[in-house]
Amino acid sequence: QVTLTVDGREVSVPAGSTILDACREADADVPTLCYLRELNEIGSCRVCVVEVKGFDRLVASCNNLAVDGMEVLTNSPKVRMARRTNMELLLSQHDVACTTCVRSGNCSLQEVANDLGIVDFEYDTDLPPKRWPRDFPLIRNNQKCIKCMRCVQVCDKVQASHVWDITNRATHTLVDVAGGRDIHDVDCTLCGQCITHCPVGALRERDDVMTVYDALADPDVTTIVQIAPSVRTAWGDHWGLKGDEATVGRLVAALRPMGFDYIVNTDFSADLTIMEEGSELLRHLPKSQAGGYPMFTSCCPGWVRFVKSHYPELVDDVSTSKSPQQMFGAIVKSYYAEYLGLDPHKIFSLSIMPCVAKKAEYAYPTMRDACGDPDVDCVLTVREVERMLRADHVDVRALGEEPFDEPLGIGTGAGVIFGATGGVMEAALRTAHYLVTGKAPAADMFSDVRGLRGWKEATFDLAGTKLRVAVASGLANADALCKAVVAGEVSYDFVEVMACPGGCVGGGGQPIHDGEELAGARGKALYGLDRVSKYRNSYENPDIVRCYQEYLGEPLSERAEELLHTDQHG
Numbered sequence: 001q002v003t004l005t006v007d008g009r010e011v012s013v014p015a016g017s018t019i020l021d022a023c024r025e026a027d028a029d030v031p032t033l034c035y036l037r038e039l040n041e042i043g044s045c046r047v048c049v050v051e052v053k054g055f056d057r058l059v060a061s062c063n064n065l066a067v068d069g070m071e072v073l074t075n076s077p078k079v080r081m082a083r084r085t086n087m088e089l090l091l092s093q094h095d096v097a098c099t100t101c102v103r104s105g106n107c108s109l110q111e112v113a114n115d116l117g118i119v120d121f122e123y124d125t126d127l128p129p130k131r132w133p134r135d136f137p138l139i140r141n142n143q144k145c146i147k148c149m150r151c152v153q154v155c156d157k158v159q160a161s162h163v164w165d166i167t168n169r170a171t172h173t174l175v176d177v178a179g180g181r182d183i184h185d186v187d188c189t190l191c192g193q194c195i196t197h198c199p200v201g202a203l204r205e206r207d208d209v210m211t212v213y214d215a216l217a218d219p220d221v222t223t224i225v226q227i228a229p230s231v232r233t234a235w236g237d238h239w240g241l242k243g244d245e246a247t248v249g250r251l252v253a254a255l256r257p258m259g260f261d262y263i264v265n266t267d268f269s270a271d272l273t274i275m276e277e278g279s280e281l282l283r284h285l286p287k288s289q290a291g292g293y294p295m296f297t298s299c300c301p302g303w304v305r306f307v308k309s310h311y312p313e314l315v316d317d318v319s320t321s322k323s324p325q326q327m328f329g330a331i332v333k334s335y336y337a338e339y340l341g342l343d344p345h346k347i348f349s350l351s352i353m354p355c356v357a358k359k360a361e362y363a364y365p366t367m368r369d370a371c372g373d374p375d376v377d378c379v380l381t382v383r384e385v386e387r388m389l390r391a392d393h394v395d396v397r398a399l400g401e402e403p404f405d406e407p408l409g410i411g412t413g414a415g416v417i418f419g420a421t422g423g424v425m426e427a428a429l430r431t432a433h434y435l436v437t438g439k440a441p442a443a444d445m446f447s448d449v450r451g452l453r454g455w456k457e458a459t460f461d462l463a464g465t466k467l468r469v470a471v472a473s474g475l476a477n478a479d480a481l482c483k484a485v486v487a488g489e490v491s492y493d494f495v496e497v498m499a500c501p502g503g504c505v506g507g508g509g510q511p512i513h514d515g516e517e518l519a520g521a522r523g524k525a526l527y528g529l530d531r532v533s534k535y536r537n538s539y540e541n542p543d544i545v546r547c548y549q550e551y552l553g554e555p556l557s558e559r560a561e562e563l564l565h566t567d568q569h570g
């Protein structure tokens with residue numbers, strides 16, 4: 001322990017703590033911008049400076065250690081002046097067009113500037129040129145970048161992807177695509193973690209809201225929208241809705257008056273994915289048991305982009321099952337269109353996802369198996385949906401709950417946990433157990449694969465076969481796992497990978513809470529929904545049973561292969 005004073009108040013913190021830790025322990029409000037615990041402690045923004053008695057110069061509190069006997073002042077006149085000047089310098093290189101910024105109201109720079117009472121600043125604004133391809137699902141606007149380096153660090157250390165770096169163009173130093181390359185030419189997985197870790201509006205998803213408004217306004221078009229599992233953990237954040245208030249039924253009620261014709265549940269197609277992928281696993285099992293590579297999940301397009309560029313030798317062992325989003329799209333424009341008597345060419349199929357990579361996935365030329373048109377026509381992130389609801393002045397607090405449309409509205413507990421790391425694995429094991437033994441699995445018998453650890457392993461007995469499984473979330477963890485698989489250091493039968501830490505609950509398209517990691521709490525909410533679900537196993541879903549009976553036949557049938565599988569994934 002070290003003991004020091006912060007603004008005259010004595011605090012003790014563990015040795016090795018920073019001055020910032022001590023300030024927080026003393027409840028002193030020290031602003032930060034670039035700081036991210038254990039990821040980015042570089043002290044570059046210099047708004048966290050404090051005065052330490054006996055030091056001539058102010059020190060950055062985030063990367064200097066607290067020392068016994070130190071006397072720290074967090075809000076002296078000297079500190080206030082310095083913070084103000086540092087902020088003004090940052091603002092002079094920032095496009096302060098807050099009114100048209102997606103992060104307005106949720107921007108740390110705006111908050112610090114407002115808190116310091118900066119209503120004007122002396123320096124001339126000098127912005128770098130704006131250049132970014134408009135078609136790319138992820139957008140960087142360097143006129144808003146404050147060079148905090150958070151995106152660089154998250155992409156390097158958490159996602160092992162190295163897309164961003166400091167680049168030097170003429171007189172300006174910028175954070176931009178590494179090596180000065182075009183974003184199309186680097187292996188960006190589109191996980192969107194740089195967006196959710198950006199303190200300002202320099203990074204965002206491509207906004208596709210107007211495409212949806214156009215479809216809603218077209219009288220010839222039937223709009224069908226699917227809602228992903230993990231959306232239900234976060235969509236109400238802007239309105240401060242708690243978990244039990246931000247139910248998916250309430251989101252359905254919010255979307256109906258906007259004019260969507262049918263609202264369906266991606267949990268249904270998560271169950272469908274399990275039926276296909278579980279069957280595929282049993283087919284793949286002899287290969288892994290004989291020493292071959294495991295089968296890898298395929299539902300996360302961020303992971304699929306990563307494995308294709310980093311581990312091409314593993315691509316043949318990625319499941320051919322399409323993601324639930326894409327399976328739903330294919331079913332909507334075939335079975336559902338037939339059921340409703342609709343021309344599939346006149347359906348607009350939208351999905352609401354916690355994900356930026358899904359905006360790339362739906363557009364792949366391999367994802368048009370139902371009628372030749374894209375199976376999914378547009379993807380909105382949770383943040384875009386929040387903006388739509390706000391634009392439509394939907395009073396979400398006043399809404400009751402409404403059910404999904406039928407058939408395709410029922411999802412099971414297995415479908416809902418897809419949104420959390422380990423959930424796809426657990427869902428698949430439940431159904432594989434049933435397929436092999438003919439018996440329902442005991443409740444929670446596969447819960448060993450739950451939790452936030454980045455690389456989890458477990459072994460289960462499947463009717464006498466030892467099934468070795470692993471789960472990774474966060475691409476640096478996936479990278480380590482793949483490396484070990486290729487080197488023969490580990491052997492598994494089935495591996496789940498989700499690109500975002502914690503799975504889709506921590507997705508790059510989720511609402512942003514700067515500096516907070518919410519995947520753990522959101523994942524718990526999904527497991528809570530699983531626990532109280534009427535059906536907990538995908539094979540029990542009555543809509544799934546019906547879909548196979550009426551349309552698909554059985555898992556891996558010719559029709560299922562045609563609509564629901566691909567060996568390309570892009």
Ligand code: HC1
Pocket residue numbers: 228229230231266267269270299300323324325326353354355358415418419420503504505507
């Ligand atoms: Fe996901 Fe999935 S779990 S990938 O995170 O397999 O995005 O929620 O919808 O498709 O179901 C995302 C979430 C989502 C798919 C499912």
Ligand code: SF4
Pocket residue numbers: 190191299300301302303354355356357358498499500503504505506507508509
């Ligand atoms: Fe998208 Fe989920 Fe994959 Fe993240 S983990 S890239 S949110 S599918």
